[in-house]
Amino acid sequence: MKRQRYRLDVGARIDRGKTLRFSFNGKSYEGFDGDTLASALLANGVRLVGRSFKYHRPRGIFSAGMEEPNALVQLGSGAASEANLRATQVELFDGLEAASVNCWPSVDFDIWAINDRFSSMLPAGFYYKTFMWPKKFWHQYEKVIRRGAGLGTAPELPDQNIYDKRNQHCEVLVVGGGPAGISAALEAGRAGARVILVDEQAELGGALLGNGEHIESRSGVDWALAARTELDEMPEVHILTRTTAFGYYHHNYILMVERLSDHLGAPAGTLRQRLWKIRAHQVVLATGAIERPMVFADNDRPGIMLANAARTYVNRYGVRPGNRAVLYTNNDSAYHAAHDLAEAGVRVEAVIDVRPNPTGEGVEAIRQRGIKVLAYHALVGTVGVKRLRGIEVLALNEKGDGFSDGLQRLRCDLLCLSGGWNPTVHLFSQPGGKLNFDELKACFVPGETNEAVIVAGAANGVFSLQGCLAGGAAAGREAAAKTGLEDPGAPSLLPVIPAEEGPITPVWHLPPVSKGEMRFVDLHNDVTASDLELATREGYRSIELVKRYTTAGMGPDQGRTGNMHALAIVADTLGRSIPEVGTTTYRAPYTPVPYGAMAGRDVGALADPIRMTAIHGWHERSGAVFDDVSQWKRPWYYPRPGEDMNAAVKRECIAARTGVAILDASTLGKIEIHGPDSAKYLNRIYTNGWSKLAIGRCRYGLMLGEDGMVMDDGVTSRLGETHYFMTTTTGGAARVMAWMEDWLQCEWSDLKVYLTSVTEQWATLSISGPNARRVLSDLAEGVDLAPESFPHMAVREGKVAGINARIFRVSFTGELGFEVSVANSYGLALWQAFQRVGEKYDLTPIGIEALHVLRAEKGYIAVGHDTDGSVTPGDLGMDWLVSSKKDFLGRRSLARSDSIRPDRKQFVGLKLEARVPEGAQIVSELRRRPPMKMIGHVTSAYDSAALGKSIALALIERGHERMGETVAIPLTLEGRVVKAEIVSPVFYDPSGERLNV
């Protein structure tokens, strides 16, 4: 175990009394409580932390935050393993295990680094251009390419952690807990607003934690701690740390993820993260800014980092990120970093500034320390591969677009870059906020928006501390006032002292000094300035397309550090202005969010609601195999010992045809229809007529969409003068109910009709078979079951097994049948009563598979099975159900040219040589191999016990004209062809004698 050689002895936000042990790429190290994985690695002198995405170039820690493009690590192993975490955001805990991604066999010796040698042969779009031909080999190439250009490894085991979700409302949501955000929360809180303040870090302070600046007489950190104390005392202020607001949606709806135990290295099964769904009256975005790097040759070596990151490692983590530093900048902020590095004992060799005449307080301070400032100079290269050893500098020429002679080399092991700052406008932009380009500050700043949002501090392009404090406070007061709260009086603002900062001079890119040099713009995706220049030469104009072609701005870091340079280089190459080129679209999530957090507790058994009938327990105990029908669990079949599915279904079918069967039909959709206009209404909803249906009678009805296509079917009964009872398909129940309500509320509000869904209020048992009446008569009281007084398609009310019941004489099997409905809570009692009296008739419970066989033998359609939303009643041969005497929904569409074209697919039966799968295609002219003209497809296919053969229902072009024709069903994948004869879909009892007994 090595000592922390680069650790400072005093200061910073770490606890030197709490040593934490961790491992990185198999080696053990020590860090302190308060470290991130990145700061602990730097403290131990670990510079090489990963390999780049494409060229596998050695890379080091580049930032101190979420913008990190290089230091991506895989954390842990097994189910708890997580890929592509940014080491700069991983809080250190004892026992942490991390490894670099995208290198093999090790980060130090990576075989794929050969890509770097041949980088000139791998320009932007190389893979697209090269491996797309011949097209069918792509999937061969892809396997190899994916192995070489990869990130971390996804865990293969289910996530064992627990995730939560919470909904919350607030008056003022403040995103960002830096100086601006804290000020905003303080002011809004003092005004009495219900505030949520959220920050991604472990503690409040934001930039103050890393920049060592002072507010009045206190350190920034102490100021933040005092503010936290004051905020904690406000009962309406809620502070969430380790929480990232990652999605900003319309009407101030914000999604955030709170990391509850990641920093503890908690074992599997603990509550890991919580997803917050916030609806805010007002939002204050104080999301800060992200520093930009500088673009020059080999600007990606380990030891090169953002100036602000170096400052943060010194001030916040007490780490010297190097021994000899050079800074390269186009603005003043790098000078503050130089100051802090020098104070921490780092030897600062020089500050190289592209500006001709840098001024400002920070610059003067550095000059006074005796540190060399090379103004109007630029970096043109670096020395060192796995570790930075030096830099190469040239003076700029007079025009500032090239170089003068006289190469200088400086030795250093740390190079800090500052190319200016980009306000973090991601959240602002997500719901459509417009951005304006600020020429003076050389960055995009928030502009117009439709959301109730105020942007404050660096996110608004205000980079001075005083400006952030003042802007944040003003935003907090304004937001509170907008929620209707009274102004609390005099503002508790600090005096604004304008900082003496020199202006920025953006130099986005300079020409290459030698051929083939790599000036990286997007470190994560290995996109160079030359790639972007090439893309524009190849004709790309839109920044969105350049992004996709070059991959600049993609991947886990989303180009946080490189995007601005990318679009500036594109603009420059095209001779257009930066605002003309514009930015790519900002989309949620701001930073990666685990799927677990999105899913929350809605996993496993809770992924989707499960609906069970009152008799479900009995089915389970009786060994039923269940099938999912929409959300319902329905018995599929009830296998007896030794039976497979085919045998069980066959036995169940024979029972229904020769004895008596019982089916749990409780899942059928049921709708009560009341009101004087009910018949009129049914006439409009169904294709057939309802005016003449007598009380106590039932009728089958077909429902169409306005497009004339069959939507649902079912039996509706008339129970009273103005009272009807409709049944729908199991899967269609909710849709039909909504559809019927829609018409009543929106189009026919004059009709006096009320609908009530009663699907779950009634349990329904279907008794079917030649012995159905005998079984029922043993239990029914007060109902005459004789055929003359209770004919087919009639309904009676009475008692069954002593329970009030509605008895419908209907059949979906083609046999004598009764459906008995009782209050749902009596469903099981009724079922059990039937089991008792049914014993002597060998009453057989059947599942829906047998029901499907039985109905298919009768040619009864199953909507959604035999129909698919493109089938008219005429296609089904059900014209007899379509009234010509009235208008109804969909009627006019039946006369559309497409609905009456003669070559429509029509519903027929198929007599088969052998069983075919449902969905199989049907051809009339068989060829040796596809293509063949397909004339239709099989919609239902079963082995029929009653007929002793395989049958199918099908939709076939001009099917009704083709009766008796032989067609073929080529099952290409199985290597066989089944011949079929087109017949009537009614295979069994075509005259319907068995129903009327």
Next chain:
Amino acid sequence: MLLIDCPYCGPREEIEFSYGGEAHIERPKQPDKLSDAEWADYLFMRNNPKGPLAERWCHSYGCRRWFNVERHTVTHEIQRVYKMGEPRGGEEGT
């Protein structure tokens, strides 16, 4: 995600609602009198403006009532919420 002010229940999250497309499309009184093109216009053709659009929403997981919303299709700003049967606002007047 929109915050929709149901005229019967008050402001609720969008996930409680279902969408019903463009509002104020009246079903023809005598469909038989229409040509195929006219019927198709009723059946299929909808406005898709970049700007205010009157549309139907149903509070499916609440009161189950249908109502009309005038929403700006670019900004998603809800400019007006009104009950079924009430006239649309804006330029077309009543």
